[in-house]
Amino acid sequence: MISKKILTSVATSVALASISFTTIGQVIPEVGSQIQITQAATSAINDYINNNNIQPVSITNQEGTFSYWNGYENGVGKPEGVVIHETATPGATAQNEATYFNREWSNIYTYVHAFVDNTQILNIKNTDYTVWGAGPTANAKFIQVELCEVSSTDAFARSVANQAYYTASKLVQYNLPFTPGTTVLSHNDVSKRWGETTHTDPVGYFAKWGYSMDQFYDLVGKYYNQLKGNTNSGSTNNNSGNTNTNTNSNSITVNNPNGNYVPLVSMDGDSTRFTVNKVMNRALANKSPWYTDKIRVVDGVTYRRVATNEWVDQSYVI
Ligand SMILES: [Zn+2]
Structure with missing residues (x-):
């Protein structure tokens, strides 16, 4: 029911967007x-976040077991943006995922910087260094954050608020501009651009909730501007x-x-x-x-x- 309503409004906004551009x-x-x-x-999820004054939680740093300390292609502490993932594991919390990947990364050759659910933003790898999340090209450029799957609209809204906040805070931390599709992109975008992985997340999971990357970008933009704060300090x-x-x-x-x-x-x-x-x-x-x-x-x-x-x-x- 929700998704039908949103699909209609998305179509309208896309038409408006192309006119304005x-x-x-x-x-x-x-x-x-x-x-x-x-x-x-327009987004029912973003409206829900605004109308209910949902605030993202703060980032919990809980350094994990990943033992590679490699800089990005531009150097240590020089990521170029953030890749948005989703775990495809219904019901697993951020802590569940962190525990699993901390134990298994050397067997499954996969690790990311952070897992986010509706109650927690769990950063498990210092984002100055690379991880193994989306193929060699993207790994050498980007911070990688996974969204956990939840089962209610309220939890989904809280979880994407947390993921968007994490994303925005990393852009601000590394003094990066917010350029959708360039400094923030989906794993799906990464697969299409560099062809080193076939994953399409989080597009399909977002769509289950009537959500899209464009709507997610609006949320990132809101937190990005809030975090930077308006200033006349020069x-x-x-x-x-x-x-x-x-x-x-x-x-x-x-x-x-x-x-x-x-x-x-x-x-x-x-x-x-x-x-x-x-x-x-x-x-x-x-x-x-x-x-x-x-x-x-x-x-x-x-x-x-x-x-x-x-x-x-x-x-x-x-
Ligand atoms: Zn992914």
Whole structure:
């Protein structure tokens, strides 16, 4: 029942997304001077998380038995992102999985950095070093986190909140931009891109709950921006290696050449009439990367959303 409803709304949002991506650079006002374009994938699970104020748990570090200490292809402490997995083992908790892999990794040649369920984020390998989760190419690049299978909607919502939070916190820890499909990707994406594994997780398990990677990305983006925090302290992020300055991307970098920080606005009203207000107590650091899930044009100015009701003028995007 849930999945039918979601499939319908996903189809709608995909259609909207493709419109916004192709036309945003050349928006032509139709009636009046306002057009609202929404590109976020609607999700009953993400709504459930928001409506019930579900908060992710904190990360538990419980170093396991994996005894290889190899750096990534860019070096120790230099992962390039996070691969999203799912265990395909119904009912096994994060602790169950950790116990099993700590015992069996040398026989089954598999190990990951973390297991996540609805109550725990269990990190079992220092993420400065590589593991064996998704074939040699991806292993040399990425942190790997497994989602445990649960049996209720509430547990699923809590588990993906935890996995998204873990993912976002690792991006922030290693000063990586959030670029869906590049710095965060599914094992399915890895299999398609490098052909070294045939696994398609977590796509099938997500679909059982009416969930998708795009919806998961929205959740990662929410935590990513929350963790980075809006700041006017001037702390700049070294964005080395990120060449993604495509304005149609969900990953944007902002800069204000005429000031010490990038201002934010909030909006009141609805799609018939938005009022734009300056946010006085928060701003974004210059040259800082952000995840954005919505584009809105008000009075001819394009804004990118970076928090529930905080928007940045597109002209600050570099
Ligand atoms: Zn996998």
